[in-house]
Amino acid sequence: MGLQPRCFALVPAAGVGARSGAAIPKQYVPIAGRPMLAHTLDALARVPGLAGTLVVISPEDDQFEAAVPGFDAAWVARSGGATRADSVAAGLRELQARGAQAHDWVLVHDAARCLLRPEWVSRLMAACAEDEVGGLLALPVADTLKHASASRVQATVDRAGKWAAQTPQMFRLGLLQPALAAGTEGVTDEASAVEALGHSPLLVEAPMENFKVTWPADFELAERLLRSR
Ligand SMILES: Nc1ccn([C@@H]2O[C@H](COP(=O)(O)OP(=O)(O)OP(=O)(O)O)[C@@H](O)[C@H]2O)c(=O)n1
Numbered sequence: 001m002g003l004q005p006r007c008f009a010l011v012p013a014a015g016v017g018a019r020s021g022a023a024i025p026k027q028y029v030p031i032a033g034r035p036m037l038a039h040t041l042d043a044l045a046r047v048p049g050l051a052g053t054l055v056v057i058s059p060e061d062d063q064f065e066a067a068v069p070g071f072d073a074a075w076v077a078r079s080g081g082a083t084r085a086d087s088v089a090a091g092l093r094e095l096q097a098r099g100a101q102a103h104d105w106v107l108v109h110d111a112a113r114c115l116l117r118p119e120w121v122s123r124l125m126a127a128c129a130e131d132e133v134g135g136l137l138a139l140p141v142a143d144t145l146k147h148a149s150a151s152r153v154q155a156t157v158d159r160a161g162k163w164a165a166q167t168p169q170m171f172r173l174g175l176l177q178p179a180l181a182a183g184t185e186g187v188t189d190e191a192s193a194v195e196a197l198g199h200s201p202l203l204v205e206a207p208m209e210n211f212k213v214t215w216p217a218d219f220e221l222a223e224r225l226l227r228s229r
């Protein structure tokens with residue numbers, strides 16, 4: 001076992017993209033001439049210091065090879081689960097089977113955040129390298145927040161101290177694996193699983209541009225931004 005921790009990226013890409021309104025899983029929808037997932041993996045490939053990037057896809061996926069031709073098949077796991085947390089947990093098991101150690105870092109990054117820039121990832125890696133817990137990219141909330149029911153405001157929520165979580169989220173394998181094993185009910189990101197164990201992940205500010213393509217209109221915005229680069 002090497003003493004120097006390595007850093008692996010893990011990309012959950014086993015979702016169906018129900019909210020996107022697309023006819024195919026959103027990670028394969030072409031944006032600026034290439035499937036969304038290809039942009040995401042390109043950005044990660046340009047991050048200095050990553051030991052490898054594992055993509056977790058659905059066992060039924062028949063589009064990955066055509067979407068990302070030439071991607072090393074050794075780094076593809078066909079073990080995606082019913083929820084994002086299940087897919088991430090499956091990816092962690094695959095990384096472990098490929099030799100990742102408890103002290104190694106894992107950066108989990110949504111396939112759907114295809115606007116990622118390598119320098120944001122490097123900033124997160126530098127900020128977390130000596131941290132006891134790990135952390136995530138996030139953006140302080142700028143808007144006034146409303147709690148609603150049936151499209152009518154029930155209350156205005158104090159936005160002070162509130163951040164919108166993004167990815168990558170970076171934790172050691174030896175912390176993230178037991179955190180997810182403790183239960184994935186209601187766990188929508190890695191940080192919340194780690195928080196449930198009593199830890200306080202580090203927030204590293206990132207731009208709004210690192211948004212998650214979720215709704216139909218997001219594709220056009222992502223296309224404009226990618227073409228403007
Ligand atoms: N069972 C799942 C669900 C989601 N994801 C991945 O987790 C990331 C963030 O999830 P989200 O944006 O919610 O994607 P979907 O679940 O596909 O979208 P929706 O909730 O609209 O169906 C995506 O890259 C998605 O492919 C996954 O690997 N396995």
Ligand SMILES: C[C@](O)(CO)[C@H](O)COP(=O)(O)O
Pocket residue numbers: 084110164165166167188189190212
């Ligand atoms: C991980 C995440 O992108 C942080 O904002 C988000 O929680 C994923 O949520 P989703 O419901 O799977 O889109």
